[in-house]
Amino acid sequence: xxxxxxxxxxxxxxxxxxxxxxxxxxxxxxxxxxxxxxxxxxxxxxxxxxxxxxxxxxxxxxxxxxxxxxxxxxxxxxxxxxxxxxxxxxxxxxxxxxxxxxxxxxxxxxxxxxxxxxxxxxxxxxxxxxxxxxxxxxxxxxxxxxxxxxxxxxxxxxxxxxxxxxxxxxxxxxxxxxxxxxxxxxxxxxxxxxxxxxxxxxxxxxxxxxxxxxxxxxxxxxxxxxxxxxxxxxxxxxxxxxxxxxxxxxxxxxxxxxxxxxxxxxxxxxxxxxxxxxxxxxxxxxxxxxxxxxxxxxxxxxxxxxxxxxxxxxxxxxxxxxxxxxxxxxxxxxxxxxxxxxxxxxxxxxxxxxxxxxxxxxxxxxxxxxxxx
Numbered sequence: 001x002x003x004x005x006x007x008x009x010x011x012x013x014x015x016x017x018x019x020x021x022x023x024x025x026x027x028x029x030x031x032x033x034x035x036x037x038x039x040x041x042x043x044x045x046x047x048x049x050x051x052x053x054x055x056x057x058x059x060x061x062x063x064x065x066x067x068x069x070x071x072x073x074x075x076x077x078x079x080x081x082x083x084x085x086x087x088x089x090x091x092x093x094x095x096x097x098x099x100x101x102x103x104x105x106x107x108x109x110x111x112x113x114x115x116x117x118x119x120x121x122x123x124x125x126x127x128x129x130x131x132x133x134x135x136x137x138x139x140x141x142x143x144x145x146x147x148x149x150x151x152x153x154x155x156x157x158x159x160x161x162x163x164x165x166x167x168x169x170x171x172x173x174x175x176x177x178x179x180x181x182x183x184x185x186x187x188x189x190x191x192x193x194x195x196x197x198x199x200x201x202x203x204x205x206x207x208x209x210x211x212x213x214x215x216x217x218x219x220x221x222x223x224x225x226x227x228x229x230x231x232x233x234x235x236x237x238x239x240x241x242x243x244x245x246x247x248x249x250x251x252x253x254x255x256x257x258x259x260x261x262x263x264x265x266x267x268x269x270x271x272x273x274x275x276x277x278x279x280x281x282x283x284x285x286x287x288x289x290x291x292x293x294x295x296x297x298x299x300x301x302x303x304x305x306x307x308x309x310x311x312x313x314x315x316x317x318x319x320x321x322x323x324x325x326x327x328x329x330x331x332x333x334x335x336x337x338x339x340x341x342x343x344x345x346x347x348x349x350x351x352x353x354x355x356x357x358x359x360x361x362x363x364x365x366x367x368x369x370x371x372x373x
Contacts, residue, residue, distance in 0.1 A: 001326040002032045004068030006061040007039040010075045012284035014042025014307035017072040017093070019315045020049045022322070027054030031326050034064045043311040065089075072322055074314065075301055082106045088348075090330065092322065094118055094133075096270045097345055098245040098359035107346040113330060117318065119243045119353060120343035127242060128339070129321075131178050132313035134267075136303040138182030138238065141265045142171070142190070144302075145234040148263045148288065148295050155295065156261025158233045161191040168193045172228045174220060174249060174274060175238030176203035179267050181210065183236050188214045195228055225249060230257035237266035237274040243345075243355025246271040260293035270300040331371050341367055 003026060005017045016039050023033045035055045037047060047057045058064050065071065065084035073093035077085065082103070085091070087110050095116035097104045107114045117129035127134075142160075149155035149169065162168035171187045173180045176198035187194045188211050196207050197220040204217040218224045229235055229250060235258075239246055246268045255264070255277045266273040269281055277291045278298045287299050303310035321340055325333045334341040345353040350365040357364035 001069045002034065002067055003070045003072060003322065003326060004034045004058075004064035005036065005039055005072050006064050006081075007036045008042075008074050008304075009061075009078050009080070010301060010304070013075055013301050013304040015074040015301075015304050015311045015314065016040045016043045016045065016307075017074050017315075018319070018322075019043075019311060020045055020053045020055075022315045022319045023050055023055045024053040025319055025323060026326060029323065029327060032056070034058050034068060036061055036064055040311075043307040045311075070322070070325065072318070074304075074311075076100060076103055077106075085110050085112060087111055089113070090325065091115065092117070092318070092325075092343075094270075095345055097353070097356045098243060099270070099272045101360050104346070104351070104356065104360060104362070108349050108351060111349040112346055113344065113348070114346040115321075115340070115343040116243075116345045116353070117314075117343065118240075119345060119355075120321070120339055121242060122339045127178075127240075129314070129317050129343075130240070130242075132317055133303045133310065134178035134240075135182045136306060136310055136313065137267045138179040138184075138236075139186045140302050140306065141179075141183050141236045141238075141267055142186040142192075142234075144287075144297060145171070145236070145263050145265055146190070148297060149233065149261070153288075153295070154261065154290065155263065156233060156259065158261075160187070160234070169233040170231055171195070171234045171236065172197065172232040173236045173238055174198075174225070175240070175268075176200065176207050176217075177238060177240060179238035179240070180236070181207060183238060183267075184211060184215060192234075195232075197224060197228060220249065226254055226257070229254040232258065233262055235262075235264045235275075237264070237268050239268050239274050240271065241355065243353045243359075244271070245359040246274050248274060248276050250275040250277075252276045255294055256292045258292070258294050261295070262293075263295045263297065265297040267302065269298040273298060334367065334371060335373050347371075 070090035
């Protein structure tokens with residue numbers, strides 16, 4: 001199979017879809033890997049490193065799209081890339097189609113087999129290709145919040161750890177999944193006053209077992225969130241429903257109740273976000289805006305600014321799925337691996353992810369009915 005890896009063009013996205021080691025794993029099995037020139041530069045990989053592992057370096061993305069059976073990316077294709085997508089091609093990347101109507105239509109029209117990293121799900125409900133990026137984004141969220149609270153960034157001047165005789169800053173984490181737990185790990189580590197809210201009591205129990213009395217846990221009800229948000233210096237949105245648009249949990253009135261210079265970081269903004277006042281996606285270059293005196297940080301590709309770590313962590317998990325498809329083909333791979341099958345969002349012009357179909361009000365078709373299992 002011919003596998004293509006193009007340079008990411010989303011603003012300030014420095015990750016790349018495959019490491020040189022990933023190339024070696026594929027070329028050792030006889031597959032051909034095309035890498036766009038300088039695709040790995042932002043992650044610290046040179047073209048020579050890829051060539052040494054058997055890759056062919058191609059100058060432009062259009063040529064890679066035209067030659068490749070499968071495209072391996074990090075982020076969803078950008079509008080300027082839509083025209084390069086080839087009919088019946090395989091695309092594997094983060095997609096977040098629940099908020100991407102135009103891209104979804106492109107994938108359907110060109111009968112792309114689109115596999116979304118974020119919806120590959122194991123039998124025990126884990127998301128193996130989302131977990132490494134969730135770990136990174138969760139941990140980053142606290143260090144970003146600490147920076148935004150500084151006066152030079154129009155923050156409230158709160159030191160999250162506090163000092164002797166001065167209480168620690170208050171962080172509310174909404175969601176006790178992978179992002180939330182990793183945010184709590186850093187927040188607890190620096191000595192912040194940490195609260196976690198979730199609708200799932202089992203997740204809250206796990207959080208309490210992990211952090212003990214260093215955190216407080218709450219059921220995520222409107223009344224609880226209303227009082228918790230008002231008292232917080234930092235609110236971190238960490239809610240994910242795979243394939244679905246994120247629910248709006250933090251209302252405009254709740255944001256208004258926060259004191260001037262507080263910070264909201266919505267890690268789930270790429271799924272629409274949980275904060276009513278986050279009405280746009282920002283970039284690493286211009287990551288924040290202020291509303292009601294509260295700093296809003298809503299960058300959709302947070303791990304892209306720690307690209308070396310993120311690329312290594314991502315390829316560690318993705319390469320086995322890429323290799324499986326290259327070795328066995330699509331249908332046999334889906335039949336052998338139900339978790340990979342759950343990652344399929346579009347197939348032969350049909351939308352095969354129920355959450356995306358509901359979010360976009362489009363027809364849904366079960367994948368098994370299309371491939372015969």
